[in-house]
Amino acid sequence: MPLKLSLKPGEKFVLNGAVVQNGDRRGVLILQNKASVLREKDIMQVSEVTTPAKRIYFPVMMMYLDEGAAPTLLDEFTLRLSEFMGATRNPEAMAECISASRHVLAREYYKALMAARKLVEYEEQRLGNVPSGVQDRSHEG
Incomplete structure (x- = not known):
């Protein structure tokens, strides 16, 4: 089952170890297969x-x-x-x-x-x- 992420402008997340940042507008990302995804708010330094x-x-x-x-x-x-x-x-x-x-x-x-x-x-x-x-x-x- 796909995972749908609704992203705020500039929101960061980790996708399979890579730090990714959304652009300057709201965006939607749909992951079609299993992946490790963490939103910025769930990432602990x-x-x-x-x-x-x-x-x-x-x-x-x-x-x-x-x-x-x-x-x-x-x-x-x-x-x-x-x-x-x-x-x-x-x-x-x-x-x-x-x-x-x-x-x-x-x-x-x-x-x-x-x-x-x-x-x-x-x-x-x-x-x-x-x-x-x-x-x-x-x-x-």
């Missing part, structure tokens, strides 16, 4: 790997972008996931950890990346690093 959840996300992202490097990244992923699981008791976070692990073992790296993204979001909420207006207000009032 080494300098951004500053928290436990991001230390899980980064090796998964690298496995997705370069499946050949997965065996060397698996130990780092396993170590960081174990550390995170040892530090949390939240059932939803634990479920995402298990999901990420299962997907990595099945070589479903994009699905693992989405589970790892949820861990980053969970961590940001707990650390108070969520942009104003986005935080859960269910406890107010």
Whole structure:
């Protein structure tokens, strides 16, 4: 099934390891076969790997972008996931950890990346690093 990407002007993405940038107008790209694609917002630079959840996300992202490097990244992923699981008791976070692990073992790296993204979001909420207006207000009032 083809993948359709709607791109904003100037938006960057990675396609099978190559950084590609859209031109000055909105564009649509249709990929007819399997490819590793990450939008700019999902790409994490080494300098951004500053928290436990991001230390899980980064090796998964690298496995997705370069499946050949997965065996060397698996130990780092396993170590960081174990550390995170040892530090949390939240059932939803634990479920995402298990999901990420299962997907990595099945070589479903994009699905693992989405589970790892949820861990980053969970961590940001707990650390108070969520942009104003986005935080859960269910406890107010």
